[in-house]
Amino acid sequence: MERAIGVFDSGIGGLTVLREIISLLPEEDTIYLGDTARVPYGTKSAETVRRYAIENARFLVDQGIKILVVACNTASAYSLPALQTLLSIPVVGVVEPGARRAKEVTRNGRVGVIGTEGTIKSRAYEGLLEGYGLQVFSRPCPLFVPLVEEGWIDEEVTYLTAKKYLEPLKEKGVDTLILGCTHYPLLKGVIKKVMGDVNLVDSAEETAKEVRAILEESGGLKKGGGSIHRFFVTDSPERFRAVGRRFLRNNLRDVRKVDIPLL
Amino acid sequence: MERAIGVFDSGIGGLTVLREIISLLPEEDTIYLGDTARVPYGTKSAETVRRYAIENARFLVDQGIKILVVACNTASAYSLPALQTLLSIPVVGVVEPGARRAKEVTRNGRVGVIGTEGTIKSRAYEGLLEGYGLQVFSRPCPLFVPLVEEGWIDEEVTYLTAKKYLEPLKEKGVDTLILGCTHYPLLKGVIKKVMGDVNLVDSAEETAKEVRAILEESGGLKKGGGSIHRFFVTDSPERFRAVGRRFLRNNLRDVRKVDIPLL
Numbered sequence: 401m402e403r404a405i406g407v408f409d410s411g412i413g414g415l416t417v418l419r420e421i422i423s424l425l426p427e428e429d430t431i432y433l434g435d436t437a438r439v440p441y442g443t444k445s446a447e448t449v450r451r452y453a454i455e456n457a458r459f460l461v462d463q464g465i466k467i468l469v470v471a472c473n474t475a476s477a478y479s480l481p482a483l484q485t486l487l488s489i490p491v492v493g494v495v496e497p498g499a500r501r502a503k504e505v506t507r508n509g510r511v512g513v514i515g516t517e518g519t520i521k522s523r524a525y526e527g528l529l530e531g532y533g534l535q536v537f538s539r540p541c542p543l544f545v546p547l548v549e550e551g552w553i554d555e556e557v558t559y560l561t562a563k564k565y566l567e568p569l570k571e572k573g574v575d576t577l578i579l580g581c582t583h584y585p586l587l588k589g590v591i592k593k594v595m596g597d598v599n600l601v602d603s604a605e606e607t608a609k610e611v612r613a614i615l616e617e618s619g620g621l622k623k624g625g626g627s628i629h630r631f632f633v634t635d636s637p638e639r640f641r642a643v644g645r646r647f648l649r650n651n652l653r654d655v656r657k658v659d660i661p662l663l
Numbered sequence: 664m665e666r667a668i669g670v671f672d673s674g675i676g677g678l679t680v681l682r683e684i685i686s687l688l689p690e691e692d693t694i695y696l697g698d699t700a701r702v703p704y705g706t707k708s709a710e711t712v713r714r715y716a717i718e719n720a721r722f723l724v725d726q727g728i729k730i731l732v733v734a735c736n737t738a739s740a741y742s743l744p745a746l747q748t749l750l751s752i753p754v755v756g757v758v759e760p761g762a763r764r765a766k767e768v769t770r771n772g773r774v775g776v777i778g779t780e781g782t783i784k785s786r787a788y789e790g791l792l793e794g795y796g797l798q799v800f801s802r803p804c805p806l807f808v809p810l811v812e813e814g815w816i817d818e819e820v821t822y823l824t825a826k827k828y829l830e831p832l833k834e835k836g837v838d839t840l841i842l843g844c845t846h847y848p849l850l851k852g853v854i855k856k857v858m859g860d861v862n863l864v865d866s867a868e869e870t871a872k873e874v875r876a877i878l879e880e881s882g883g884l885k886k887g888g889g890s891i892h893r894f895f896v897t898d899s900p901e902r903f904r905a906v907g908r909r910f911l912r913n914n915l916r917d918v919r920k921v922d923i924p925l926l
Contacts, residue, residue: 436707437701437707437711438700438701439706443702443812443902444699444700444898445898445899445901445902447899448700448897448898448899542809542812542813543806543809543810543813543815543820545809546805546806546808546809547806549706549805550805550806552806555827556823557806557820557823557824557827560819560820560823561820564818564820634711635707635708635711636708636710636711638708639706639708662925
């Protein structure tokens with residue numbers, strides 16, 4: 401049996417990454433795990449997020465996967481080295497592909513990063529970007545996730561919130577802004593309205609390219625045949641199905657609740 | 664050794680209930696558990712919230728408590744009967760005291776209820792209020808919790824959000840509004856601005872009175888001596904201390920991280 405591409409996220413947001421993977425590699429089978437019983441990760445400590453990430457990864461490895469995608473910025477920021485040490489398959493996070501892309505597109509070397517409290521506190525993006533010789537300005541935007549989950553994509557409230565969060569970054573003259581949370585691409589419209597003419601870097605696309613590159617290089621690409629997409633969640637599938645539709649732009653079939661073994 | 668009053672919440676919000684208990688019963692020892700590694704409960708399923716509530720309750724019982732206060736509306740709405748069946752000590756939730764108070768203060772019999780998605784979906788308040796012969800109008804307000812945690816108590820964004828959520832209730836002519844989530848009392852100012860002259864019912868005060876009544880009746884009140892307040896959290900104490908100060912209006916000493924045994 402062909403092994404699948406494994407993707408996990410704290411909840412629903414990682415579906416934006418899965419969507420790009422499916423669009424780039426339509427023949428591949430995928431298994432997605434959303435840790436909806438413990439979502440969000442963005443306000444939790446490094447230690448707790450790392451433990452959750454390892455538990456999720458083990459569950460997916462037991463399902464038979466050939467590559468693991470950590471489709472959550474906070475989990476990527478806090479747990480990628482640990483996962484790469486523990487697992488014998490390739491592990492791809494969303495932080496490095498996003499940072500690399502920012503380096504490619506910035507002209508003035510001034511890059512903004514927005515994300516959850518955890519992602520920003522981890523300084524994971526800063527570390528990489530400063531290593532590339534870029535100037536970094538970062539800002540946590542904790543209300544963006546609940547605004548997206550509420551479906552307030554194009555509301556006055558959302559615009560005012562974005563203004564409050566983003567104007568300080570705009571004043572710093574950044575020409576590139578990394579959307580360092582998988583929920584944020586859904587707010588591209590409002591973010592552009594506040595930021596004006598800047599490059600928005602969406603890690604989802606970059607991460608999908610990285611997955612393809614690794615599979616190509618290792619000869620691990622699936623050859624033909626229909627693809628199967630399976631979904632697991634740790635809380636009841638009901639809310640995941642309802643909200644997930646907005647992220648995957650598709651109906652979610654085959655969503656099952658699982659109890660993942662804890663460390 | 665005197666046994667303490669045990670209080671648990673999904674995270675920080677229950678501190679508003681603890682504050683009222685301490686203010687009404689200043690001689691009592693208290694133990695508070697905030698399940699910050701799995702917060703929030705308001706967007707999670709009944710089954711998952713019930714499991715978490717039982718795990719939290721068992722942890723507190725093992726610490727030696729004489730009464731358990733479920734200081735979270737969602738956990739009260741979904742798990743009170745289960746906890747009352749499982750435990751041999753009195754168990755007090757926040758839903759019934761709030762509903763009773765609304766019955767006392769309403770003049771026109773039209774009562775509004777706001778809370779998390781879970782609390783509203785459970786229809787726990789509705790069941791009680793309709794049993795009293797009142798007309799109930801309810802509305803989930805999922806952005807209120809993240810707004811409070813962000814500290815945006817008195818912002819334009821918060822006012823517009825409140826307007827969007829509450830104007831439909833206002834139009835129904837409710838004269839009483841139950842703040843069915845422990846975070847909401849911090850938004851009283853904004854809520855009043857939108858709702859005008861209505862009675863705001865804060866379950867925290869009512870729940871504290873209920874605890875006192877039960878302890879008085881059973882002869883369980885502590886007699887004199889200094890009081891000790893201990894705090895446990897399931898994620899790192901750092902964020903709990905920082906945000907918790909706004910809720911308890913006091914510095915939080917003696918906060919320890921624990922791993923609670925799972926079912």
